[in-house]
Amino acid sequence: MDLWEKLEEIIPVGENSELADGVRKKAAETSGDEHSMQHMALCRFYQDEADKRLLLSPLLRHIAKRHLREAIRTARYNPDPLSERAVMLQKRGDLFEAVKQFEKVIPAHRVWIETFKDPDGSRKQQLCIDLARAGVLCNVLGKFSDGLYYNMEAIKEFRQLPAETRSRQTVLEDGILSGTMRALLAQFRYEDALFFVELALKDEMFWAYQSAVRIELRAQQKVLPELVARTKGYEFPKEGLKLWAVLMEEVQRCTSSDEAREVKRKIMDRIERHEAAQQVQDLENAIVALLRKNYGGPVLGQARQAVAPAPPPPADLSAITDPKQREDFEKINHAIEKLRENSETRAANIMEGIERMNEVMRALNEAAVEHIHQKASALYWVPVTGVKHSFRSATIRFPDVV
Numbered sequence: 015m016d017l018w019e020k021l022e023e024i025i026p027v028g029e030n031s032e033l034a035d036g037v038r039k040k041a042a043e044t045s046g047d048e049h050s051m052q053h054m055a056l057c058r059f060y061q062d063e064a065d066k067r068l069l070l071s072p073l074l075r076h077i078a079k080r081h082l083r084e085a086i087r088t089a090r091y092n093p094d095p096l097s098e099r100a101v102m103l104q105k106r107g108d109l110f111e112a113v114k115q116f117e118k119v120i121p122a123h124r125v126w127i128e129t130f131k132d133p134d135g136s137r138k139q140q141l142c143i144d145l146a147r148a149g150v151l152c153n154v155l156g157k158f159s160d161g162l163y164y165n166m167e168a169i170k171e172f173r174q175l176p177a178e179t180r181s182r183q184t185v186l187e188d189g190i191l192s193g194t195m196r197a198l199l200a201q202f203r204y205e206d207a208l209f210f211v212e213l214a215l216k217d218e219m220f221w222a223y224q225s226a227v228r229i230e231l232r233a234q235q236k237v238l239p240e241l242v243a244r245t246k247g248y249e250f251p252k253e254g255l256k257l258w259a260v261l262m263e264e265v266q267r268c269t270s271s272d273e274a275r276e277v278k279r280k281i282m283d284r285i286e287r288h289e290a291a292q293q294v295q296d297l298e299n300a301i302v303a304l305l306r307k308n309y310g311g312p313v314l315g316q317a318r319q320a321v322a323p324a325p326p327p328p329a330d331l332s333a334i335t336d337p338k339q340r341e342d343f344e345k346i347n348h349a350i351e352k353l354r355e356n357s358e359t360r361a362a363n364i365m366e367g368i369e370r371m372n373e374v375m376r377a378l379n380e381a382a383v384e385h386i387h388q389k390a391s392a393l394y395w396v397p398v399t400g401v402k403h404s405f406r407s408a409t410i411r412f413p414d415v416v
Contacts, residue, residue, distance in 0.1 A: 022077055025070070034059055050089035057081040057098065091129055093122030097144055109151050110269070116148035120167075135175050142171045143186060149193040153200070155274065156265050162197035165190055188227035195234065204245060208238040301386050 022038075034056065041052035057078045064074035082102075085095035100115035123141040132138050145168035152161035168190045172180065180187065191214055198207040211231050261281055268274040334340045 018077065018080060021073075025073065025077075030059070030063070046088065047090050047092045050085045050092045050095060053081040053085035053088070054092070054094050054098065057085060057095075091122070091126050093119050093126055094140075096122060097140065100144070100147070104147065104151065108270075109155055110274075113148060113151045113155065113157075116144055116151065119144050120148065120164075135179050138171055138175060139179060139183065139186075142168050142175070142183075142190070145171065146186065146190045146193060149190070149197070153193060153196050156262055158197045158200040161193065162201070165194040165197060169194065184225060188225050191231065192227050195231070202245075204238055204242045207234070208242055211235045211238065302383050 037052055037055050037059070041049055041056070044052060060074045060078035060081065064071040064078065067074065082095060082098055085092070086099065089095050096115055096119045100112050100119055103109075103112035103115060120141065123137060123144065126132075127137050127141070130137075145164050149161045149164035149168060152158070152164060172183075172187060172190060175183070194210060195207060198204075198210060211234055215228070215231055215235060265274055265277050265281075268277055334343060
């Protein structure tokens with residue numbers, strides 16, 4: 015018996031001392047999963063005592079961790095020790111390690127159910143809780159695809175629970191629904207989100223109590239159809255998708271929660287200061303300025319209104335007495351008048367053509383400017399109008415299941 019075991023026997027735990035002694039003796043007589051279960055019971059016992067006895071809390075929590083390590087070491091099928099450790103890591107803020115633990119816990123739950131069955135549904139209920147917890151953590155870490163997977167698996171397992179159990183676990187169900195919506199909206203899958211909301215609310219008439227999550231889902235049901243219509247056919251620019259992938263990789267490379275928070279802060283600062291869009295806007299402004307400088311004015315100068323010059327006074331032919339000579343001069347004057355009229359008509363036609371060409375070029379220029387605006391806007395605009403943010407920042411509570 016080492017020092018900690020002796021200390022555990024003499025440390026005061028009030029009226030539950032005999033109960034703890036009985037569990038310790040039973041743990042010493044067993045092995046494998048039964049041995050692991052006894053140590054899990056002692057772990058939870060000392061955690062509860064630590065919450066009650068603040069003065070002895072550090073000592074009692076250390077003893078609880080010793081029993082948890084022993085439970086993990088001796089477990090063959092029992093997933094509870096790994097689940098407890100994942101929850102501890104989550105409470106401590108070590109979210110990356112917590113996700114890794116849940117990745118081990120969930121298959122262990124399934125193996126237990128397959129091996130030992132689950133007549134009362136308690137193991138499947140714990141599986142739902144751990145799936146939902148994993149979904150929450152993935153959403154917080156920006157792994158929305160994984161978060162959606164875990165929440166959808168939680169929904170599938172939850173529907174297989176007995177009706178009586180489901181009716182008692184409304185908080186768990188609301189948490190799963192909220193986590194699923196958050197993952198869908200974060201990936202801009204609005205059509206899928208609308209389908210999911212309608213499916214989730216289809217049987218809500220049988221619920222006497224409308225929780226805050228269900229009220230929020232009903233509000234989303236009213237907003238999402240318009241959002242789906244407005245964003246139909248929208249696709250992220252390829253460069254934007256590449257940038258998003260790089261940012262997600264940068265976050266997921268972090269080895270601690272503090273490092274991830276720092277990366278998130280930098281990204282959000284750039285977004286809030288619009289630095290990400292500023293480069294696109296600068297290029298847009300430069301192209302528009304160039305178009306308006308080179309093609310914004312008339313092609314051949316401003317068309318001037320054609321003003322006919324005053325016709326010269328008719329030639330005085332009174333001094334010419336020869337009829338034939340006079341007829342010749344009259345023909346010459348008539349030809350000159352015709353040439354003048356033709357010149358005026360041709361000049362008016364040329365001016366009209368120039369004006370029409372200028373109008374066409376101005377229209378093409380404005381169309382080019384509008385096209386540049388649309389292309390630039392597509393790079394820094396994301397269609398999230400009308401989406402409420404409560405799903406993005408929702409915190410989800412889960413009941414403790416022993």
